Structure formats: structure tokens, C-alpha cells
Amino acid sequence: MTEGNFVDYVKIYVSSGKGGKGSSHLHREKFIEKGGPDGGDGGRGGHVIIKGNKSLWTLFHLKFARHIKAGHGGDGGSSRSTGHDGEDKIIEVPLGTVVRDKETEEILFEITQHGEERILVKGGKGGLGNWHFRSSTNQTPRYAQPGMPPEEMDVILELKVLADVGLVGFPNAGKSTLLSVLTSAKPKIADYPFTTLKPNLGIVAYREFKSFVMADIPGIIEGAAEGKGLGHYFLRHIERNSTLLFLIPADADDIQKEYEILLDELRRYNPEMLDKDRLIVVSKCDMLDDELKSELKKELDVAFKGTPYLFISSVAQQGLTELKDKLWEMLNVDTEEPENSHGI
Incomplete structure (x- = not known):
């Protein structure tokens, strides 16, 4: 998928179908x-x-569908025949789509399961025919109910990427390079900030045909939580990642400071983000010799206060196996503990 085809925010007008009119027909027949x-x-x-x-990863197919209307119900007929139901309009969306009322900005619901269906606007109920209104005092009612009017609404569809691991880091930290090495994804890579303007997803193949999904999110800058730079445009995409991988290059002026700035941006955007599992990865470690790496480890042991960290080099293919092992362990710790507790 090209970057221009990734759409994660659309506004659409939806209208259900109106109900059909009930019939006021009176039975007439020879004799x-x-x-x-x-x-x-x-x-x-x-x-x-x-x-x-x-199977969908974007809202691109809805980019130009500004008005979506369902079919109207058919009118009732003679001989107590019921009018046909209006055609339902089904809007397929990728998993992780949030549906919001445009006027009130209230979240109506979220779609997270394949095949999950939620009615956005209900079709109008069909009117009752005059057969329902007959009585001992009114045996030939010449009236029937009209159909109920349709419901209409302006809504916002907002995609929050569903991935197991979200890559977090400053622009030009090497996130796209890491994603391209670990997965078959082909993000745009260049040596300047903000190469990635849209999230990229890749599937990381693991041992015994297992896999997990990793998302490369556009780089964070200071003030992103207030909307500076790409701001909220990318921060919403890491709300759903169960594990956050903080990528900081080894040639950064202050690795600890960069990590603290990234944490602070997430905290200001949504404090619950800090409850997620975290792994710090120092990239471009092929630039470090053994002596420098040893000294850096001593500093990071104190600076990161127990948060796990690894050294890798995407270009030199160093530490990538250990990285996948660690991520798999973090993603599956909840499912493995109950098995161990039962002695299995």
C-alpha cells in the first residue's frame, strides 16, 4: 500500500431508509x-x-463516499401483502475503527472484531395497514399508518491502528529501517526527519510459524501532545499497542533525555499509555566498540531504572534475534503464566 492510500480519518453523512406506508385498501371481488x-x-x-x-488496513475506500444512504421500505399492498424491506447499507471498516458523532464528538462505538456488526442508523419502521385498525365499531377503516422517517447523522470514522508492538521515537531514529529489516514491509526510508508521514504495518515472522504485528508510527517531537508537528495525528495509533518499543539511536546527544521526552509526550497525551509494557532499544550500535558499549551499559542501568533495554543494529543485523525473542516474551507473558501455574 502506498503512503497516499493510507487514510485513517473520514467524515461521512449517513441516512437510513424511510419505512413504507401501510395500505388502506378495501377488499373488492366479484360477488x-x-x-x-x-x-x-x-x-x-x-x-x-x-x-x-x-482484510482492510485503511479507510481509503471511504475517502470519496461522502453520502451513504440505505434503501426505502416498500409500501403495503392489498390482500395484506407487506411491502419489501429497504436494502441495508453495509460499510466495511478495518479493525480498530472508532465511530464518532460529528456534532457532539461522542464516541458511539468501536469495531475491534472481524465480522462484528453495529447498526449506525436504524431504518424507519413500516406503517401498519388498515387491517390492523378494524374493530366492531369501525369495520371498514379507510386509513393506515405512514412509514417512520429515516434517521440521519454526520459521523467521523477514525482508525486507530491495531498492532502488537508500536515503534516510538524521534524522527530519523531508524524506525522505518528496523521495520523493513524485521518484516516484509517496505516503508519509505531516507536520511531526514519525517520520512514516515503515515503509519506502516509489518508482520514479524517468529519461530515455529508464529508472528506478531509491528507498527512504525511517525516520529514524535517535543510538543506533540499539544498538536505540534504531526501531533495527535500519530499518537492515537499507539493507544492500542500492547507493547511500546522506544527506539533511540546510539549517536543521540543524551539517550536518557530523549527517552524522558518521549515518555513525557505520551504522559501528557494520555497517562494510561505509561501502563503499557515498554522496551528500550538503542539502535545503530554498530557505531560503538566494545569499550564504549560497556560504559554505556553502566549509565543506562542507572538511567532506565529496571526498564529492559537492548542494543541492536538494523543495518549490520546485530541483536535482531534477541529483540524478537524479547518482544515475543513480553507479548505472551500473560498467556504463559497460567500454564506454568498449573504445572503444564
């Missing part, structure tokens, strides 16, 4: 002059339904 009411009910208007599709 039966006053057969009584036999008007059928109107059909239900079509719903607009949001459906999760795991």
Missing part, C-alpha cells in the same frame, strides 16, 4: 362488494451498518 379492510403493512427502511473486516 363481494364489501370485503372489508385488507391493507398490508409497509416494509422496514434499510439500516446503515458498520462491519469489521480484518
Whole structure:
């Protein structure tokens, strides 16, 4: 998928179908002059339904679909025949899509499961035919209910990328390079800040045909939590990652300071982000000899206060196996503990 085809925010107008009118028909037949009411009910208007599709990774297919309307219900007929139901309109979205009311900005629901369906606006109920209104005192009602009007709404669809691991770091930290080495993803890579303007997803192949998903998020700058730079545009994408991988280059002026700035931006955006598992990775370590690496380890042991960290080099293919092992261990610690507790 090219970067221009990644769309994670769209505004659309949706309208359900109106209900069909009930019929006020009176039965007439040869030799039966006053057969009584036999008007059928109107059909239900079509719903607009949001459906999760795991094969989709973007909202690009909705970029130009500004108005989405369901079909109207058919009118009731004679002989108590019910009108047809309006055609439902199904909008397929990638997993991780948040649906928000544009006017109130209230979150209506989120789609996180494949095949999950939620009705966004309900179709109008069909009107009852005059057959329902017959009584001992009114045996030939000549009226029926009209169909209920449609519901309409302006909504915002916002995609929050669903990935197991989110790459967090300053621009030009080497996130895209790491993603390209670990996965089959082909992000744009160049030696200048903000090469990545849209999230890139890649599947990391692990041992015994296992895998996990890693997302390269556009780089953080100071003030991002207030919307500076790319701001909230990328921060929402790491809200759903279960593990955050902080990537800091070995040639940074102050590795500890960069890490603290990244943490502070996440804290100001959403304090709950700090509850996620964290792994610090010092990249471009092929620039360090053994002596420098040893001295740096002593400093980082104090600076990171127990937070795990690794040294890697994407270009020189150093430490990548250890990195995948560590990430797999962090992602699966919750599922492995119950098994061990039962002696399995």
C-alpha cells in the first residue's frame, strides 16, 4: 500500500431508509362488494451498518463516499401483502475503527472484531395497514399508518491502528529501517526527519510459524501532545499497542533525555499509555566498540531504572534475534503464566 492510500480519518453523512406506508385498501371481488379492510403493512427502511473486516488496513475506500444512504421500505399492498424491506447499507471498516458523532464528538462505538456488526442508523419502521385498525365499531377503516422517517447523522470514522508492538521515537531514529529489516514491509526510508508521514504495518515472522504485528508510527517531537508537528495525528495509533518499543539511536546527544521526552509526550497525551509494557532499544550500535558499549551499559542501568533495554543494529543485523525473542516474551507473558501455574 502506498503512503497516499493510507487514510485513517473520514467524515461521512449517513441516512437510513424511510419505512413504507401501510395500505388502506378495501377488499373488492366479484360477488363481494364489501370485503372489508385488507391493507398490508409497509416494509422496514434499510439500516446503515458498520462491519469489521480484518482484510482492510485503511479507510481509503471511504475517502470519496461522502453520502451513504440505505434503501426505502416498500409500501403495503392489498390482500395484506407487506411491502419489501429497504436494502441495508453495509460499510466495511478495518479493525480498530472508532465511530464518532460529528456534532457532539461522542464516541458511539468501536469495531475491534472481524465480522462484528453495529447498526449506525436504524431504518424507519413500516406503517401498519388498515387491517390492523378494524374493530366492531369501525369495520371498514379507510386509513393506515405512514412509514417512520429515516434517521440521519454526520459521523467521523477514525482508525486507530491495531498492532502488537508500536515503534516510538524521534524522527530519523531508524524506525522505518528496523521495520523493513524485521518484516516484509517496505516503508519509505531516507536520511531526514519525517520520512514516515503515515503509519506502516509489518508482520514479524517468529519461530515455529508464529508472528506478531509491528507498527512504525511517525516520529514524535517535543510538543506533540499539544498538536505540534504531526501531533495527535500519530499518537492515537499507539493507544492500542500492547507493547511500546522506544527506539533511540546510539549517536543521540543524551539517550536518557530523549527517552524522558518521549515518555513525557505520551504522559501528557494520555497517562494510561505509561501502563503499557515498554522496551528500550538503542539502535545503530554498530557505531560503538566494545569499550564504549560497556560504559554505556553502566549509565543506562542507572538511567532506565529496571526498564529492559537492548542494543541492536538494523543495518549490520546485530541483536535482531534477541529483540524478537524479547518482544515475543513480553507479548505472551500473560498467556504463559497460567500454564506454568498449573504445572503444564
